[in-house]
Amino acid sequence: xxxxxxxxxxxxxxxxFASSYSPMPFENMTPDIAQLxxxxxxxxxxxxxxxxxxxxVPLAGLVFGAAGIGKTHMMTRILRKxxxxxxxxxxxxxxxxxxxxxxxxxxxxxILICLNKQHSGGRSQFDVIAEGMMTAYNENRKSxxxxxxxxxxxxxxxxxxxxxxxxxxxxCLLMYLDSESEAEKFEIIEWxxxxxxxxxxxxxxxxxxxxxxxxxAECERSAKNLLAxxxxxxxxxxxxxxxxxxxxxxxxDKELIQAWGDTIAFIINHIDGILPLCFVKPETWExxxxxxxxxxxxxxRNNTIIMNGTxxxxxARQIIHDRIANAFSEGAEEKYQWLISRMGxxxxxxxxxxxxxxxxxxxxxxxxxxxxxxxxxxxxxxKKIQNEPSAWPPNSSQLTLALEVWLKSLDGFDLKKGDGKYxxxxxxxxTRHFAFIVLTAKGHSTVNAALKSGIxxxxxxxxxxxxxxxxxxxxxxxxxQVNETLSSFTGLGGTxxxxxxxxxxxxxxxxxxxxxxDNGDVNVYSxxxxxxxxxxxxxxxxxTLRLIEADPLKSKHTDEQxxxxxxxxxxxxxxxxxxxxxxxxxxxxxxxxxxDRNELTAFVKKYSSHFKTFNSNNDILITLxxxx
Amino acid sequence: MRNGEKIMPVNVFTxxxxxxxxxxxxxxxxxKIHKGFKNAWKIGIKGNxxxxxxxxxxxIARVFFEAASNPSSSLYPEISCxxxxxxxxLEALIRENIFLPFVEAKSKNLDSKQITSMAExxxxxxxxxxxxxxxxxxxxxxxxxxxxxxxxxxxQKLQAVYEYNSDSRLIITGCYDALLFNPDRGEAxxxxxxxxxxxxxSVPLSQSLIYSWLIRGHTGITPSVExxxxxxxxxxxxxxxxxxxxxxxxxxxxxxFGSVFEVIYLRKVPDFxxxxxxxxxxxxxEFCIDDWRS
Numbered sequence: 051x052x053x054x055x056x057x058x059x060x061x062x063x064x065x066x067f068a069s070s071y072s073p074m075p076f077e078n079m080t081p082d083i084a085q086l087x088x089x090x091x092x093x094x095x096x097x098x099x100x101x102x103x104x105x106x107v108p109l110a111g112l113v114f115g116a117a118g119i120g121k122t123h124m125m126t127r128i129l130r131k132x133x134x135x136x137x138x139x140x141x142x143x144x145x146x147x148x149x150x151x152x153x154x155x156x157x158x159x160x161i162l163i164c165l166n167k168q169h170s171g172g173r174s175q176f177d178v179i180a181e182g183m184m185t186a187y188n189e190n191r192k193s194x195x196x197x198x199x200x201x202x203x204x205x206x207x208x209x210x211x212x213x214x215x216x217x218x219x220x221x222c223l224l225m226y227l228d229s230e231s232e233a234e235k236f237e238i239i240e241w242x243x244x245x246x247x248x249x250x251x252x253x254x255x256x257x258x259x260x261x262x263x264x265x266x267a268e269c270e271r272s273a274k275n276l277l278a279x280x281x282x283x284x285x286x287x288x289x290x291x292x293x294x295x296x297x298x299x300x301x302x303d304k305e306l307i308q309a310w311g312d313t314i315a316f317i318i319n320h321i322d323g324i325l326p327l328c329f330v331k332p333e334t335w336e337x338x339x340x341x342x343x344x345x346x347x348x349x350x351r352n353n354t355i356i357m358n359g360t361x362x363x364x365x366a367r368q369i370i371h372d373r374i375a376n377a378f379s380e381g382a383e384e385k386y387q388w389l390i391s392r393m394g395x396x397x398x399x400x401x402x403x404x405x406x407x408x409x410x411x412x413x414x415x416x417x418x419x420x421x422x423x424x425x426x427x428x429x430x431x432x433k434k435i436q437n438e439p440s441a442w443p444p445n446s447s448q449l450t451l452a453l454e455v456w457l458k459s460l461d462g463f464d465l466k467k468g469d470g471k472y473x474x475x476x477x478x479x480x481t482r483h484f485a486f487i488v489l490t491a492k493g494h495s496t497v498n499a500a501l502k503s504g505i506x507x508x509x510x511x512x513x514x515x516x517x518x519x520x521x522x523x524x525x526x527x528x529x530x531q532v533n534e535t536l537s538s539f540t541g542l543g544g545t546x547x548x549x550x551x552x553x554x555x556x557x558x559x560x561x562x563x564x565x566x567x568d569n570g571d572v573n574v575y576s577x578x579x580x581x582x583x584x585x586x587x588x589x590x591x592x593x594t595l596r597l598i599e600a601d602p603l604k605s606k607h608t609d610e611q612x613x614x615x616x617x618x619x620x621x622x623x624x625x626x627x628x629x630x631x632x633x634x635x636x637x638x639x640x641x642x643x644x645x646d647r648n649e650l651t652a653f654v655k656k657y658s659s660h661f662k663t664f665n666s667n668n669d670i671l672i673t674l675x676x677x678x
Numbered sequence: 679m680r681n682g683e684k685i686m687p688v689n690v691f692t693x694x695x696x697x698x699x700x701x702x703x704x705x706x707x708x709x710k711i712h713k714g715f716k717n718a719w720k721i722g723i724k725g726n727x728x729x730x731x732x733x734x735x736x737x738i739a740r741v742f743f744e745a746a747s748n749p750s751s752s753l754y755p756e757i758s759c760x761x762x763x764x765x766x767x768l769e770a771l772i773r774e775n776i777f778l779p780f781v782e783a784k785s786k787n788l789d790s791k792q793i794t795s796m797a798e799x800x801x802x803x804x805x806x807x808x809x810x811x812x813x814x815x816x817x818x819x820x821x822x823x824x825x826x827x828x829x830x831x832x833x834q835k836l837q838a839v840y841e842y843n844s845d846s847r848l849i850i851t852g853c854y855d856a857l858l859f860n861p862d863r864g865e866a867x868x869x870x871x872x873x874x875x876x877x878x879x880s881v882p883l884s885q886s887l888i889y890s891w892l893i894r895g896h897t898g899i900t901p902s903v904e905x906x907x908x909x910x911x912x913x914x915x916x917x918x919x920x921x922x923x924x925x926x927x928x929x930x931x932x933x934x935f936g937s938v939f940e941v942i943y944l945r946k947v948p949d950f951x952x953x954x955x956x957x958x959x960x961x962x963x964e965f966c967i968d969d970w971r972s
Contacts, residue, residue: 625801
């Protein structure tokens with residue numbers, strides 16, 4: 051018999067209730083209670099079967115359910131069943147939308163992020179689709195009577211088989227299939243998802259596709275075209291794709307609801323092979339109804355599915371029992387009995403599975419206040435993003451959301467929406483004026499124009515500072531013209547915050563936290579009864595984050611000796627003591643020294659007794675001058 | 679003699695690389711030989727996106743081994759001094775005398791990723807060399823005397839004959855990367871450097887085994903084998919002892935050479951165990967069975 055203190059310590063060290071938030075259905079390994087939402091899952095299965103049988107039939111499902119009611123577990127159950135029956139089905143979940151003018155683009159981008167995610171065996175769903183297309187193609191050619199299929203031009207026959215497919219979409223799929231380089235595959239997906247700059251697109255033999263340069267209508271047209279092509283391939287490969295919209299509860303803006311409705315209408319009416327499932331709370335749906343096209347409302351209403359996954363006290367205890375048994379191979383029963391008696395009569399009928407898990411967590415962590423509960427969720431998202439950065443590719447809307455909520459949490463900071471294309475926010479703090487540019491554009495001309503708008507702002511406002519926030523992944527230090535403009539920008543006191551792979555995590559973790567709060571997925575337990583958290587509830591926590599250092603100018607290199615010592619150390623520890631300028635800038639920014647390429651070049655030239663440079667065909671290489 | 683006519687012996691020529699390709703997949707060798715698909719060797723290979731294998735061989739490894747095996751080369755005294763432990767490390771010697779001069783001369787034609795990846799590869803290579811030299815204590819004591827027994831001229835072309843049957847022969851030619859001797863232990867070691875990522879060991883291993891077979895035929899010594907993946911900084915190289923190499927030569931090469939002969943001369947792809955992972959990456963997946971149906 052273990053004593054109570056020991057049981058508590060063991061549960062705290064290996065807490066089966068640390069996370070109540072289920073990951074993607076593919077990775078969901080937490081125990082499931084099969085009887086929860088059984089009817090709903092059967093109805094969804096029927097819809098999928100129907101879509102598979104007749105991909106051209108316009109179908110969609112409207113699934114009503116409260117937050118934490120077990121959507122992910124239900125979808126896991128459905129996907130497992132499909133796999134057991136060897137039915138290939140593609141599954142994607144879509145996060146919250148942010149830009150009403152670019153909803154289809156955001157949707158297509160989210161689809162590609164999900165499709166590109168590698169699952170066990172190193173394969174992604176994109177691989178499955180591409181291979182499925184080739185299987186269908188081979189079958190067709192065999193029935194055409196070809197013996198030597200390798201000698202015929204795949205592209206011509208595939209276009210014949212799939213009339214209406216966008217030729218660049220097909221080209222991307224074929225290039226992806228043929229490519230042996232993971233880097234190239236990544237670029238192909240990036241071209242489809244968010245475009246590439248001229249140089250990278252040219253290298254792949256694809257036209258330039260810079261989303262930031264496109265006007266909104268053009269961007270939406272392009273996304274619709276690619277989405278329709280994806281639908282054509284899915285039908286051809288006999289693979290229905292289920293799109294789960296499971297953060298709809300976070301959409302409040304009327305324009306955004308309307309834009310989402312239009313996109314759903316487009317999918318239902320014009321795209322084969324895709325089955326949208328819209329998960330929403332009934333009360334949220336009431337706010338959607340007046341805004342959405344009546345025919346789509348009708349279509350969704352035809353397949354309304356109600357999830358009623360609230361737990362009876364017996365199933366609540368079952369959830370707790372199974373989670374403990376899953377986490378501990380020994381002494382599980384004893385721990386379960388101990389925890390249940392500690393929770394007393396709190397497990398009343400009507401709790402959602404998430405609430406049951408959170409209450410168990412609270413019983414284990416007696417010091418769990420609302421504030422550190424929010425921090426736990428943030429840390430959980432932080433780790434997820436750190437482990438899987440590709441699930442959060444550069445996205446200026448998401449960075450902007452994080453920035454907005456963070457700036458609003460600062461005391462005495464007055465924030466207004468930006469008025470231009472590039473400046474997202476203006477701010478004032480005392481007598482000082484601030485402007486914030488958030489950009490993840492891949493085209494140098496867009497970045498150049500954005501920086502110039504920052505320069506104009508600083509010239510027009512004495513005592514002002516402009517922040518240019520971007521990601522190291524999209525900002526190329528080899529852009530000559532941008533580097534010149536960036537020099538003028540920083541010369542006027544502007545700050546370039548180029549987020550590297552570590553720094554970006556805190557920005558996207560905050561976005562993920564906000565999305566969960568807006569979607570009603572975070573509860574606070576201020577009294578005995580839990581209630582959904584609001585943005586106000588997380589303000590105190592958000593304030594503690596350091597998205598931008600209090601005075602970022604401090605991190606600019608004013609101390610040449612520090613610059614010299616850091617650069618020398620970085621080169622010294624590189625293989626053969628040689629480093630490309632691009633990489634040097636990235637590593638220096640990780641060491642707290644922000645410099646642009648011109649500054650680095652000038653510095654290395656000034657200290658030619660310490661450094662020697664070589665020109666490669668795309669960068670400068672710096673080595674230590676050992677003769678010194 | 680058939681119908682009084684003298685049967686001419688059949689000589690089929692091949693290379694070590696093609697034989698290793700046959701080990702990977704006989705159908706790929708067939709596509710290369712009979713359909714001109716030169717990139718067959720690349721199927722299934724994972725690199726780090728910065729191909730530099732040939733440049734490494736020609737501009738770095740060969741320069742070092744040639745200098746170390748030629749007492750009249752300008753670098754010979756410095757190498758000797760370094761091996762005796764009286765000067766900079768081997769890494770510094772190679773960086774200053776081979777790597778940086780190469781970068782200075784050729785950097786304009788290469789991209790920075792190729793150069794920095796090669797810098798990583800050179801470090802991996804130097805580590806492997808240093809470990810081997812550390813096992814030859816006499817080299818540190820009297821390098822001038824021992825060096826000629828350690829280094830032999832690199833990348834020498836060797837040729838040997840495999841009798842497929844009484845009137846058919848496979849003539850195999852190949853040029854190994856580096857062969858070093860340890861006179862203190864009376865051992866030889868064959869080094870193979872691969873600029874791609876370690877995935878399927880069977881291909882570089884079969885290539886090394888054929889080289890070892892060629893070396894055994896020419897010197898009477900079976901070398902141990904060390905396969906170094908230049909793009910896998912931090913991963914241990916694959917090392918196979920001399921007795922292990924002998925065993926693998928006896929058990930596997932005859933069948934491989936038989937397959938090579940059949941693919942090249944008889945245009946026949948023998949039955950083989952398919953590597954589904956490789957097939958998935960192959961453009962001829964699902965067609966090869968029809969294309970090479972015997």
